[in-house]
Amino acid sequence: xxxxxxxxxxxxxxxxxxxxxxxxxxxxxxxxxxxxxxxxxxxxxxxxxxxxxxxxxxxxxxxxxxxxxxxxxxxxxxxxxxxxxxxxxxxxxxxxxxxxxxxx
Numbered sequence: 001x002x003x004x005x006x007x008x009x010x011x012x013x014x015x016x017x018x019x020x021x022x023x024x025x026x027x028x029x030x031x032x033x034x035x036x037x038x039x040x041x042x043x044x045x046x047x048x049x050x051x052x053x054x055x056x057x058x059x060x061x062x063x064x065x066x067x068x069x070x071x072x073x074x075x076x077x078x079x080x081x082x083x084x085x086x087x088x089x090x091x092x093x094x095x096x097x098x099x100x101x102x103x104x
Contacts, residue, residue: 016031053071053072
């Protein structure tokens with residue numbers, strides 16, 4: 001889990017994950033488009049994300065496609081967030097649902 005936290009600590013890596021969340025299965029060229037990073041920098045960030053199991057790759061012919069793996073992030077949620085916020089989030093969710101029912 002330490003690798004996941006370290007990988008998520010960098011804003012450039014979070015930006016890459018956001019791009020994969022928006023459109024999964026991108027090539028390195030796709031991920032580089034529009035970023036203020038060199039191809040080499042993106043490659044290094046992707047290697048860190050792969051080592052943390054946040055990105056999985058699949059070869060499709062000559063292309064290497066990158067996919068978001070949300071499991072480690074889910075595990076962080078389960079381990080670190082839910083147990084501390086469960087009661088508060090449940091109360092907020094109930095309040096939201098009641099307000100929507102009242103207004104709907």
